[in-house]
Amino acid sequence: MNGYDVMARVLQAEGVEFLAAFPHQTLIDAAAKIGIRPIICRQERAGVNIADGFSRVSNGRNFGVFTMQQGPGSENAFAGVAQAYADSVPMLHLPGGERLPRLGINPTFDAVTTYTPITKWAARIHRIQDIPTLMRTAITRMRSGNPGPVLLEMPVDVMTQDFPEEDFSYYPVQHHLSMASPKDIEGVVGALLDAKEPVIVAGQGILYAQATPELIEFAELTNTPVMTTLAGKSAFPEDHALSLGTGGHSCTPAVSHFLGQMDFGLGVGTSFTRNTFTTPMPDGVVLAQVTNCPEDIGKDYEVAYAAVGDAKLVLRQMIEEVKNHLGDEGAPDNRDVVGRLATLQQKFQEDWNSRFNSEEVPISPYRVFQEIKAACGTSNTIITHDSGYPRDQLVPTWNTNTPRGYLGWGKSTQLGYGMGLAIGAKLAAPQKTVVNVMGDAAFGMGGMDLETAVREEIPIITVVLNNGVMTKYDSHMPTATTRYASNALGGNYAQVAEGLGAHAERVETPNDLSSAFQRSLDANREGKPALVEVVTKVEEVVPG
Template sequence: MRGAEAVVRALEQEGIRYISGFAGGGLAPLWGPLRASTVRPFAARNERLGVEIADGYARATGEVGVAMTGTGPGATNCLTGIAGCYADNVPVLLLMGQHPLRNLGQEWQQEVSASIFDGLCKWRGSFTRVQDIPQVMRRAFTALRSGSPGPVVLEMHQDVLTAEADESVLAYTPVGTPGKSGPADAEVQRAADMLVGASLPVLNAGGGAMSAGAADEVRELAELLSMPVATTIMGKGIFPENHPLSLGGGVYPRSRYASGAAIQINRKADVVLAVGNSFRQPNGTDGRPIPAGVSIIHINADPADINKTYQVDLPMLADAKLALRAIIDAVRQRIGPSGGGIKQEIVDEIRACHEKSEAEWMPRFTDSETPTNGYRVVHELQQLIDPDRTIALHDAGGSRGYVVPFWQTTRPRNFVAMGGMAAMGWSVGAAIGTKLGRPDHLVVHVLGDASFGMTGMDLETASRMGLPILTVVINNGGTGGGMMGMEDPNGTPPEMAVLGGNFSVVANGLGCFSERVEHPEDIRPAFQRAIRATEEGQSALVEVMIRPLPTPEIPDDWSL
């Protein structure tokens, strides 16, 4: 058996179904084995997008995403995609083609070492001998599926892929999913005492709770102790946002896009259970100190996140699902079989906060000015979709502010978010990967015209691969933040802020149904036609012209 065949067979054994990327140097030995494989490869328009397709697939399904790239510039193109996976703890395997071992160090064309990914991946391996391929693949999938997730990069030297070894030497046994680490019993008992003894405990859930599959445990504990729940951007959807205990966004003490309900309730909390969030600044917290008298219990599988921003009262280095299950059992021992339950006064306060916030924002949601604003665009779309059968993605910059605080998500992984790196244009590839993994859902992503200009050509990939996604381009004619500051002598020069382009025309040329909307009353019917197009198997783009608008934050003194 040749080395390339051993690599492909290992992927098959681990249940991999797709590889996205671009054909480049060093990958040729894989083509024969892949053509005979159950693993389906397909080309993106750029290696970065190949990684981001795998990224979206992994975020939407909880499975490992796989991408491939050739040597040199192909590998350097992947840096942005891998950095985003690393920042957000996403399990993506990048297979990197490489020159033969004998040619390294001789300045061959497109010679770039895989070491460029050091510091941006959880583990990096290399095939230096054909007989080592099974061992390296085992280490890769163990890293991808154990502890806190993250990307892995494997460097595949061309001469190793073409080398032969006995089939028994290259036989592969899948590692599956390694066991998770549970919490110490003493920590569980102390956490239960703190929560049961609290006057108003709150629960914050992040991406670690999502990757651990802890949605049932989050809901059970919240309902058991009537704990209001707020999520990070990465954790959005782990708790249904139509639940009476949902605060939406706004983890403790305050994070970006905090809801009015979160601001109101956080002022009263005395114990905070933070599960699977990293307290990353500025999205996970704005860095303000924890008030005196408030205790923090922090559950995380990554020791690097424990005591990172705040020194917490009870750190628990453990899998979120296992830790929550143990805490639930300990709490039930303390309150008895008839104790606990949702308290009506807490539900009433949260509902009143949401109603007040909605009334305050409604003028923007229904704004009739031309051009309109991004909030109305997102609001109109949400009125048309089934939240249980729709997966939404945001992008960088203004689109994140238009979508994240106001899109109501009812099920885990029905909102695919990013935040640690926040690369412009990420949502194009991620939406394609999401549709690849969840084909029975409407997949919609919202991005600005500047972001679309970076990655929009990959709508051709969605069309070619039969992956109908709905792209919403909110076009303010440039970079919104830059345009709003152009009049300031120290602001962004117009030559850097103002951009152009009619992207509905571009999308039509890439095989998509497309419309450009100038007036707000035309937004909803355009969305209806676009959704119908996706249901008929065609990707669609709706470009809505908007005016630049800042993203206001609710003040700290907001209250009922």
């Protein structure tokens, strides 16, 4: 055995079934020899995105891996890892490395130094016998506490050394969880029960902890409305009577209203980060935070109460504490939360119905979303947005009722990210319909990896909203737009997709949307990816 064989055996022991990859990287063939399937992407960032999507939909129980060559391959992958780090996604990054004597000699690329700011942990293999130990460390760091990407660089001179097969020993890493201090639980629950207008803010920690049932029980027991963060969207069913929907860069009217009335906010599985793409907490409101990452407590907002532990375990503790105070029946709806919320939701539907059912040409993107929902449903669908207006339009108007039925992302907002994310999601949940909604600018960034989905027979649906411009960028560069049309884009993306081997259609009138999506689903059933390009209007109005 050599180092690549050892690494492949470790990955196999951890249950890894595929590698997202771009050659030249010897690990690809070493893994293939023992049955680990390589998914060769068209560009390294997309390969990272594939691993990212797989980890998200698997909630980190199974994790995505990306590997590539040293130097340019590692350089090209940087943006994808930066996005995964911003969104706290557990994934393993295995770049090749130059020979150890070359370290520090310009222009040798040092992945460990370069990636340290955007990974939870980054290290280099110096001795072949250290591979099992370093991999256990990497996977432990990746999964423990607040999850995130980790990196282990594989220098070629180390990896080509001999490793006695009889010396190989590896056991999979166990995931260890903890409860919170009972005193902290008393403080958090007591403050919530004393509040007049509490709101639960549920983040993606609920999803990674698989704590949706506990969150539902706690919300019902305390009669507290729930908003989800952008990354946490789908952690709480949005057809539930206590659901406010999602707050991100855009948000539902219910989120806006209830945050305006809120006197106590309980964040569960959220970092409470101030960011352009997160709905801010109101000034002066008392906050409590349940997190598995102590470093997040009070980092951006003053937090009066906190409990550190796994979201599922801590919610179970809080449920028992509420029952100690109120009994098994919990709190009555004395504040008419359900009634007020139902009124807001009904008004939202009435106010936006003309957009949802618009007959406009070019087509309203909101009509596109309604037709996707009618064709695909929501219970067996995973949908994700891309950066920009597709995100801001889709997040508040797509109601999902299944954990991971929506992949929300965006503390970093890289165009084209959704394509690889959708491919990874389909690998994690092949029984699901997976839909990626992106704009024409995003397709220009990541569209070529549609060919990866075709070649690997990963049947996803990509919907390109083609309005021919970078929406609202005329306000960022008014002179360049007026004088040089710098915000204008062009192309027939259905023709591109057809050339890449996908089922492809271009839709220009709203009445053709339904049949186009049905044919795309038919193509998916035959193992073929589909792309529907929709010629849409420039739509700058978003909810919230």
